[in-house]
Amino acid sequence: MSISRSTDLRVLARHEHDGPARLVVAAAQLGGPWLDVPARLARALAAAELAAAEGADVLAFPETYLSGYPYWLSRTNGATFGDPRQKEAYAYYLDTAVEVGGPEVRQLAAAASDLRLTLVVGITERSYGSTYATVLTIGPDGVAGHHRKLVPTYDERLVWAPGDGAGLTTHPVGPGRIGSLNCWENWMPQARQAMYAAGEDVHIGVWPGSARLTGDITRFVALEGRVFSVAAGGLLRRDEVPDDFPLAAELRADADPMPFDGGSAVAGPDGEWVVPPVRGEEGLIVAALDLRQVRAERFTFDPAGHYSRPDVFGSTVDRRRRAAATFVDDD
Numbered sequence: 001m002s003i004s005r006s007t008d009l010r011v012l013a014r015h016e017h018d019g020p021a022r023l024v025v026a027a028a029q030l031g032g033p034w035l036d037v038p039a040r041l042a043r044a045l046a047a048a049e050l051a052a053a054e055g056a057d058v059l060a061f062p063e064t065y066l067s068g069y070p071y072w073l074s075r076t077n078g079a080t081f082g083d084p085r086q087k088e089a090y091a092y093y094l095d096t097a098v099e100v101g102g103p104e105v106r107q108l109a110a111a112a113s114d115l116r117l118t119l120v121v122g123i124t125e126r127s128y129g130s131t132y133a134t135v136l137t138i139g140p141d142g143v144a145g146h147h148r149k150l151v152p153t154y155d156e157r158l159v160w161a162p163g164d165g166a167g168l169t170t171h172p173v174g175p176g177r178i179g180s181l182n183c184w185e186n187w188m189p190q191a192r193q194a195m196y197a198a199g200e201d202v203h204i205g206v207w208p209g210s211a212r213l214t215g216d217i218t219r220f221v222a223l224e225g226r227v228f229s230v231a232a233g234g235l236l237r238r239d240e241v242p243d244d245f246p247l248a249a250e251l252r253a254d255a256d257p258m259p260f261d262g263g264s265a266v267a268g269p270d271g272e273w274v275v276p277p278v279r280g281e282e283g284l285i286v287a288a289l290d291l292r293q294v295r296a297e298r299f300t301f302d303p304a305g306h307y308s309r310p311d312v313f314g315s316t317v318d319r320r321r322r323a324a325a326t327f328v329d330d331d
Contacts (some may be wrong), residue, residue, distance in 0.1 A: 009043070012283040013275045015266065023174045025202060025228070026056040026284045029209075032070045035096040035242060041104050042065060043061055044121070045111055047284060052115040054286050057174050058171030060120040060204045062234030063183050064133050066104060067096040067124045071259055073155040074086040076247045090159055097126035105136065105255040112138045118173050120180050120232070124204045124295040128131035130161040135180050135206055144171050149182040150191060151308040166228050166321040168194045176201035176291045183207050186217050192225065194317045196302040200310060201294050202228045202248065209234035209260030211279040223271030226297040228289050234247050269297040 013031065028047040033039045044061060050058040063069060072078065072089055080086055098104050112119050118139045125134035125148065133152060137145030148166020152160035167192065170179040179195040179202075186192065186205045191273075195203060203221050207214055214231040222229035236259050241251045258280065264286045266274040273286050301307050 001279040009046055010283045011054060011286055012278050012281055013285045015287040016276050017288040017290045019290050021175045022288055023176050023202065023291055024056045024231055024286065024288045025056065025058045025288045026051040026054065027230055027232040028059055028061045028284055029233060029235060029262045029264040029278060029282060030062065030065060031237060034236060034240045035245065037067045037096055037098065037104060041107060045107065048111045048115055048117060048119065050229045050284060052117050056117060056286060058118045058120065059180055060124050060206060060230055060232035062232050062331065063206040063208045064124045064317040065122045065234055066098050070159045072251055073158055075254055076250045078155055078158050085246050092245055093132060093159060094126060097124040097131050098298050101169060105143065109138050109142050113140050116140050120204050131159055131294040132142055132163055133160050133182050135178065136183055139171065145169060150185055153184040158200065164322040165317055165319045168317055168319055170195065170198040170200050178202045178204060180204040180206060186221060186226065190315065192221065193303065193315055194219065196225045200225060200227050201291050202289065204229060204230045207231060207233040209262050210234060211261055211263030214263035214265055215277050218265050219267045219271050222267035222269055225303060226269045226294060226301055228269060229267045231263060234260055235262050238309050269294045
């Protein structure tokens with residue numbers, strides 16, 4: 001595994017195409033100090049500038065890149081009920097989380113506007129005393145999509161609240177439409193079908209960073225949906241854990257120097273690799289996509305069209321935002 005320690009971002013892989021249905025998509029395979037939002041935001045803004053210089057229309061970031069994935073849970077007995085150090089770790093994590101209307105998102109929106117770029121950004125969203133694994137779609141005109149992960153996976157449920165269907169939608173960018181799901185949401189058949197039925201041409205999966213995971217599902221989604229499938233995976237090194245994190249010593253004793261190794265990739269609507277998974281290096285993968293391939297591959301299979309059989313199978317997607325309480329006041 002090649003481990004790049006350079007702070008200078010670069011393009012790790014590029015796929016070229018020219019034509020009338022061209023959409024340029026980039027995935028930012030980034031690391032950086034874990035739970036250090038200013039440091040990671042600076043990296044994200046630098047990645048946006050590089051992506052724009054490379055002609056990208058869309059730039060995707062890993063799951064919860066701001067502030068970071070809660071990976072301490074699986075390595076420090078996170079489910080130990082009442083453990084005071086686990087409570088301290090959660091409080092630390094909550095303090096580093098990002099609010100959708102906060103300054104970090106405003107800076108990303110300003111960058112998207114200045115660069116005329118659409119950003120798909122994984123954040124640890126803070127709402128009251130809870131966090132969500134959230135993916136925001138931020139276009140040149142501001143926040144266009146706000147999706148909270150439907151089902152946190154396994155030990156993630158200790159710190160992330162379940163989301164709702166409010167963000168299960170797609171967004172027009174150039175000649176196509178993009179949609180996105182968090183990590184293991186990409187394994188959920190109904191969530192995938194909702195995105196296909198909403199008109200996806202490009203499906204973006206955001207991941208904390210695992211080439212072992214993205215190697216299978218990225219190609220499967222592409223072939224099933226007859227879409228371009230983009231995986232954006234992150235990097236994490238054990239020495240990027242902050243000194244003052246309550247369980248820092250345990251995490252730095254981890255035998256794996258790089259718990260998350262990236263795996264960012266792009267697959268075409270025929271299920272073949274456009275850019276195979278890249279691991280262990282920080283930078284961008286950039287792919288100029290020919291969206292005519294999506295139309296061509298749907299000749300034989302279209303899961304939201306001639307292969308959908310709505311007379312046999314029904315699917316209803318509730319896209320209302322859920323809240324703890326609804327308040328009805330006098331005028």
